Structures are given as C-alpha cells and as structure tokens.
Amino acid sequence: MEKVIEISDKIWQALKEANADKLMDLVHSNAVFVHMGVTLTRDEEMDVLKAGKIIYKDVSFKEKSIHEFDTLVVLLNQVKLTAIVDGNEVINPFVVTEVYTKINEKLKLASFSYTKINY
Template sequence: MKKLLFGLLILTVFVSKSFAQNATEEQEVIQLSKDKWQWMADKNVNKLTPLFDDKSVFVHMGGSWGKTQEINVIKSGGIHYKKADIHEVSVNIIGNTAILLNRITLLAVVGGNEVINPFIVTEVYIKEKNKWILGSLSFTKVLTPNDAPH
C-alpha cells in the first residue's frame, strides 16, 4: 500500500510540474507573439531578424515568401503593420513546437493604402537551444457578417 501511495505521489508531482512547465511556456510564447506584433509595428528588424528562422515562411493575402523578403517588406514599409488588436489567443505546445492562434483586427498600410482586416493568424514557434524562434506566420482573413457575400 505504501508503494502505491508513494507511486501516486510521484505521479502527481510529475504531472503538476509538467502542467506548470507547459503553462509557463505558453505564457512565454504569448508574450513573444505580443512583442513580435509591436516590433512589426515599430519596423524593428533588429529584433525580428533573430526571431525569424532562416527557413521561416510567411503567408499573406497577396502571396507567400521567406524570411528575407518579409524583413525587406517590413523595413521598406511595403506592409506596415501599424496595430494588431488581439481579441483571442490560444497556444498548443507539442514537444518543442508551439502553435499559437490569434484572432486579431489588423490596421496596416499596404501599398500606401490604410486597411483594416479581421484575421486568424497562425504562428508556429520552435524551441531551439532554450529559445523560441518563429517558423511560420500565416494570415487567414475572417469573413464577418459585414464582409460575407449577400
């Protein structure tokens, strides 16, 4: 009986520690995502460059490309991510991969025109050497009742 109770105690401690670690990692990724939106708004490519993996991919309404082009688009103002209002966020961690979903309203300047779009944004982060890096950022436009076909 003592062995069973000891085993249950060890299992409880292990499960509690695992949940706490996952919750901490989820909060790290959520904060990193928020920081990323601010760095994008500030056109701070010095912070974004090490965050984006060299093999990262970016999917927009107008196309998809890699890290170099995304950094150049941000630096040049081709897309200026002025403000991302985050309405909902969730994170799923699978091993060393975190999948973050944001429901946002994005105020941006694209080709000189200010636009506001509702998006679900999927961000995939990979933990390497105890540090989260961005592997993918994808925008999916959400059809709100005002945007739905009549």
C-alpha cells in the same frame, strides 16, 4: 506556455515599429510568412518591412490560444489589423497562426500566416 505570448508580443511590437533587426533575433532563418496574396521567406519579409510596403498601424487582439506539440508551439491570434499596404489603408479581421520551433528550449518563429475571417 506564457513564454510564447511574450515572444509573440515582441514580434508584433517589432512589426509595428518596422524593426527588422529586432525581428531577426526572434525569427528562424528558414521561417515563412504567408500573407493573403504572397508567401515570403524571412529575408523577403524583412525587405518588405524595411521598404514600408506594409506598415502595421494598429492591431487589436480578440482571442489567443496556445497548442503545444513536442518541439512545436502554435499560437492562434484572432485580430483586427489596420495596415497601410502599398499606400492604401486596409482593415481586416484575421486569425494569425504563429508556429514556433523549440531549439535547445528556446523558441523561434517558424511560420506566420494570415487567414482572413468573415464574421
């Protein structure tokens, strides 16, 4: 499903721009964001973004795969993420699991989870 790639690209772009308003349209109100040390609600994630606690500096995508299940779509992104976290630059390889729910044929992000990988 190509549409999920388009939505994912918009989400990543909004994260890099720290554009919480743009994200609100793409993210389900009950969504969760799972980072390496914390799990946040949608609103908590938006607060972190607005406060600049995480600044998405660069993301390079290595591989993407889509898995569809009835009303769910799972997008796995293998990425190398460079971010500023609490003032410190960090570079990590992750698999980011994006889970989307279909509501009246429209996809909304339900979960965004980072899993650090070791090469």
